[in-house]
Amino acid sequence: MATIKDVAKEAGVSIATASRVINNSPNTSQAALDAVQQAMTKLGYRPNANARALVNKTTNAIGVLVNDASAPFFGTMIKAIDTIASEQEKQLLIGSGYHDPDKERNAINLLINSRCDSLVIHSKGLADQELVAFAKEIPGLVIINRVVPDIANRCVALDNYRGSYMATEHLIRSGHRHIGYLCSSHNIDDAHDRKRGYLDALATHGIEYRDEYIEYGEPDEMGGEQCMVNLLAKNTPITAVAAYNDYMAAGCLALLQENGYQIPDDLSVIGFDDGHIARFIYPRLTTVRYPIQVMANEAVKLSIKLANEADHKPDEHKLFMPILVRRASVARPK
Structure with missing residues (x-):
C-alpha cells in the first residue's frame, strides 16, 4: 500500500508539499497540485481519514444520536438529515442511545471523538446540565424533540x-x-x-x-x-x-x-x-x-450553520405545532 512518502517521491516534491495538497491547504502551486494528484492516482493512494481529521480539526461527517435507529420514526428522521448532509457533501455517523444515559453519553462522546463538528442529538436519558456541557464543547450541537432551557435557542421541539x-x-x-x-x-x-x-x-x-x-x-x-x-x-x-x-x-x-x-x-x-x-x-x-422530517431538516441546517459561523446567534427555540389528520378510525358513538 502506497504511503505519503511514496507519493512525494513519485511527484518529485517534499513530503510537506504532498501533505499540503492532500489536506487541501492554501498556498500550494498548481504545478505541485497536479503532480501530487497524478502520483496519487498512479499509486492508488488513499488519504487516511483520521489523519486528515487531525490536520483539519474536523471531518466531513455529521453526528446523529437517536433512540433506536431501527425504529421507523427515527429512520424517517435520519433520512431527512441525510438528505441535507448529501447536499453538503457530508456523511452521517449514527449512534443509538435507547433512552439510557450511559448509552447516550458514550454515543455522544464517540461522535465527538470522531471529530463531528455538527451534531443532532435526540436525548431523553441525559440531564439538562450534561447536554449544556456538551453544547459548550461543540458549537454545532443541536437538540431535537426536547427543550433544554439554558440552550433553548439550539433546540428544535414539538408541542x-x-x-x-x-x-x-x-x-x-x-x-x-x-x-x-x-x-x-x-x-x-x-x-x-x-x-x-x-x-x-x-x-x-x-x-x-x-x-x-x-x-x-x-x-x-x-x-x-x-x-x-x-x-x-x-x-x-x-x-x-x-x-x-x-x-x-x-x-x-x-x-x-x-x-x-x-x-x-x-x-x-x-x-x-x-x-x-x-x-x-x-x-x-x-x-x-408529528412533522419529524421538517424538524430534522431544521435541526441539521441549524447545526451546520452553528458549526460554520462561530458568531451566529439563533433566536429562541423552534417549537413546531402538531396537526390533526382525520381519517377513518373515529366516528360518533352509537
Missing part, C-alpha cells in the same frame, strides 16, 4: 402536550365521554406531556378522569395490544381510545378486530405521529401529525 390535547378533544367533539388512553411506560417528557394533554382535555370539557381508563405499555404494537387486552378485561364502558403513538394504536386496532369489534362503529381509535403505518392499516388511522 407534545398540544398534540395529545388536540387528539382527545377531537374524540370528545365526536361525542365520546368514556375515553381510554394507552400511555407509554417510558419515563420521558414525551410520555408525561402527552398524558397531561389527555387529562387536561377531559378536564376542560367537564369529563371526570378515571384511573381505570389508562393503561401503560411499551410504545410499540405489542404494547398497544397488551394495553387493549387489559382495558377489555376490566370491562370498562369506553367508546374511544387515544394512543401514545400510531404503533400502540395499530396493536390496539388489531386486537379489537380479532375480537369482533368494528372500527369505528363499535370503538373509535386515534393515534399520534402520523407515521407510515397510519396510512396503511385498516381502517386508515386518524392521528396527530
Whole structure:
C-alpha cells in the first residue's frame, strides 16, 4: 500500500508539499497540485481519514444520536438529515442511545471523538446540565424533540402536550365521554406531556378522569395490544381510545378486530405521529401529525450553520405545532 512518502517521491516534491495538497491547504502551486494528484492516482493512494481529521480539526461527517435507529420514526428522521448532509457533501455517523444515559453519553462522546463538528442529538436519558456541557464543547450541537432551557435557542421541539390535547378533544367533539388512553411506560417528557394533554382535555370539557381508563405499555404494537387486552378485561364502558403513538394504536386496532369489534362503529381509535403505518392499516388511522422530517431538516441546517459561523446567534427555540389528520378510525358513538 502506497504511503505519503511514496507519493512525494513519485511527484518529485517534499513530503510537506504532498501533505499540503492532500489536506487541501492554501498556498500550494498548481504545478505541485497536479503532480501530487497524478502520483496519487498512479499509486492508488488513499488519504487516511483520521489523519486528515487531525490536520483539519474536523471531518466531513455529521453526528446523529437517536433512540433506536431501527425504529421507523427515527429512520424517517435520519433520512431527512441525510438528505441535507448529501447536499453538503457530508456523511452521517449514527449512534443509538435507547433512552439510557450511559448509552447516550458514550454515543455522544464517540461522535465527538470522531471529530463531528455538527451534531443532532435526540436525548431523553441525559440531564439538562450534561447536554449544556456538551453544547459548550461543540458549537454545532443541536437538540431535537426536547427543550433544554439554558440552550433553548439550539433546540428544535414539538408541542407534545398540544398534540395529545388536540387528539382527545377531537374524540370528545365526536361525542365520546368514556375515553381510554394507552400511555407509554417510558419515563420521558414525551410520555408525561402527552398524558397531561389527555387529562387536561377531559378536564376542560367537564369529563371526570378515571384511573381505570389508562393503561401503560411499551410504545410499540405489542404494547398497544397488551394495553387493549387489559382495558377489555376490566370491562370498562369506553367508546374511544387515544394512543401514545400510531404503533400502540395499530396493536390496539388489531386486537379489537380479532375480537369482533368494528372500527369505528363499535370503538373509535386515534393515534399520534402520523407515521407510515397510519396510512396503511385498516381502517386508515386518524392521528396527530408529528412533522419529524421538517424538524430534522431544521435541526441539521441549524447545526451546520452553528458549526460554520462561530458568531451566529439563533433566536429562541423552534417549537413546531402538531396537526390533526382525520381519517377513518373515529366516528360518533352509537
